[in-house]
Amino acid sequence: MLSIARRTAAGAALLLIMPLAVWVSGWQWQPGHQVWWLKTLFWITETVTKPWGVITHVILCGWFLWCLRFRLRAAIMLFAILGGRLSSGRA
Numbered sequence: 001m002l003s004i005a006r007r008t009a010a011g012a013a014l015l016l017i018m019p020l021a022v023w024v025s026g027w028q029w030q031p032g033h034q035v036w037w038l039k040t041l042f043w044i045t046e047t048v049t050k051p052w053g054v055i056t057h058v059i060l061c062g063w064f065l066w067c068l069r070f071r072l073r074a075a076i077m078l079f080a081i082l083g084g085r086l087s088s089g090r091a
Helices: 002-025 036-048 052-067 072-090
Strands: none
Touching: 052 072
């Protein structure tokens, strides 16, 4: 149980790096700046829109299937959760 809590905390800390960096630096988005990294960030956010969301889902499912190849039932349950979330986000 402690191992799961550590991994979850590590993942949460990793996800907090970007918002904390923006908050500490005081950076604010201003329209009109055509910086290459803003386009890169926009491209990353587009990975959840059609058709890229489906492609991302298929890639993640393939990766999870490979990681959980000895636990097929768990992999199928994970596919169902991801698929349900993908379709509920499209409604």
